[in-house]
Amino acid sequence: MESLQPFLMPMPALYVLPFDHRGSFQKMLFPGVAELSDEQHGIIKNYKRVIFEAIKVIGGKRGYADLAVLVDEQYGLDIHQETKQLGLRNMLTIEKSGQDIFDFQYEDWQQHLLDVHPSYAKALVRVVMGDDNSTQNSRLKLLNDFCADNGIGFLIEPLIQPSPGDLEAVDGSKDRFDAELRPKRFAEAVAEMYAVGVKPDVWKIEGTETKEAMDVCSEAAFNGGKQGVQIVILGRGATMPKVEHWLRAGAKSKGVNGFAVGRTVFSDSIEKLHRGEIAQERAIQEIAANYEHCIQVFEKARS
Numbered sequence: 001m002e003s004l005q006p007f008l009m010p011m012p013a014l015y016v017l018p019f020d021h022r023g024s025f026q027k028m029l030f031p032g033v034a035e036l037s038d039e040q041h042g043i044i045k046n047y048k049r050v051i052f053e054a055i056k057v058i059g060g061k062r063g064y065a066d067l068a069v070l071v072d073e074q075y076g077l078d079i080h081q082e083t084k085q086l087g088l089r090n091m092l093t094i095e096k097s098g099q100d101i102f103d104f105q106y107e108d109w110q111q112h113l114l115d116v117h118p119s120y121a122k123a124l125v126r127v128v129m130g131d132d133n134s135t136q137n138s139r140l141k142l143l144n145d146f147c148a149d150n151g152i153g154f155l156i157e158p159l160i161q162p163s164p165g166d167l168e169a170v171d172g173s174k175d176r177f178d179a180e181l182r183p184k185r186f187a188e189a190v191a192e193m194y195a196v197g198v199k200p201d202v203w204k205i206e207g208t209e210t211k212e213a214m215d216v217c218s219e220a221a222f223n224g225g226k227q228g229v230q231i232v233i234l235g236r237g238a239t240m241p242k243v244e245h246w247l248r249a250g251a252k253s254k255g256v257n258g259f260a261v262g263r264t265v266f267s268d269s270i271e272k273l274h275r276g277e278i279a280q281e282r283a284i285q286e287i288a289a290n291y292e293h294c295i296q297v298f299e300k301a302r303s
Contacts, residue, residue, distance in 0.1 A: 023098045114150065125157070155204055221255065
C-alpha cells in the first residue's frame with residue numbers, strides 16, 4: 001500500500017449522521033401513499049428535526065468538530081441554516097431520489113447549492129461496472145467542477161451493484177458478491193471516475209467484511225485522488241451488530257476516518273414515535289445514544 005503514503009495525512013474524524021432519505025423515509029412512514037399531504041410533509045419535517053436534535057445532544061457533550069449532518073433541502077432547509085450557527089458541518093444531498101442514473105434534484109441545482117452553501121454537496125450514484133456510465137460521470141464532472149469553483153466540498157456515495165456476469169460468477173449470491181467482488185468493482189469505478197476528472201473530497205462507501213477488503217477500496221481512493229481525500233463507511237440500514245462489524249473492519253484500514261450511519265441509528269426510534277409508543281424526547285435520546293455508540297465502536301477499533 002505504498003501508493004497511499006503521499007496522500008495519508010492526519011485528518012480529523014468525520015462522523016456523519018445522514019437523514020437525507022426522501023423516498024425511503026416516506027415509504028417507512030406512509031406506505032402506499034404516492035403524494036404526501038401538507039400534514040404528512042410536516043410530519044416528516046418534524047421527524048427530521050427530531051434526528052437533528054439528537055446530534056445536538058452529542059455535540060453538546062463533545063463539541064461539533066468531528067460531527068456532520070447529511071440532510072436534504074426538501075425537509076431540512078431550516079436545519080442547514082442552523083448548522084452554521086453551531087459550527088457543525090452540513091452536507092446537502094443533490095441527487096433526485098430513486099434514480100438508476102444520477103440526475104440532479106433541481107434543474108437550477110447550482111443556485112440551490114449557492115443558496116445553502118453546504119460544507120459538502122453529496123451525490124449518490126448506482127454503478128454497474130461494464131455498463132456505459134458516461135452520462136452519469138459527465139453529470140458528476142459538472143458537479144465536481146462547480147463545487148471546486150465555489151468552495152464547496154464534494155462527496156460521492158457509489159452503490160456498487162453486480163452485473164449479470166458478476167452474479168453468475170457468484171451463483172446469484174449478493175452476499176458473495178459483496179464479499180468477493182464488490183471491493184474490486186469499487187476500485188474499477190473509482191478509476192473510471194478519476195479518469196474523467198471526477199475527484200471527490202469524501203468517498204462514502206459500503207462497509208466490507210474484512211480490513212483487507214477495505215484496503216483495496218482505500219488504495220483505489222488514494223491512487224490518483226485529491227490530496228487529503230477522506231473515506232467514511234455507510235450503514236446500508238443494516239442491523240447494529242452488522243454495522244459494528246463494518247466499522248471495526250474499516251477503522252483498521254488506513255485512510256478511513258469515520259462513518260455515515262443513518263437508518264440503523266434512527267429508524268426504530270422514529271417508527272416508534274410515529275406509532276405513538278414513545279415520546280419525542282425519548283426518541284431524541286435513543287437516537288443520540290445509537291449515534292454515540294457508533295462513534296465509540298469506531299474510535300475503540302481505531303485506537
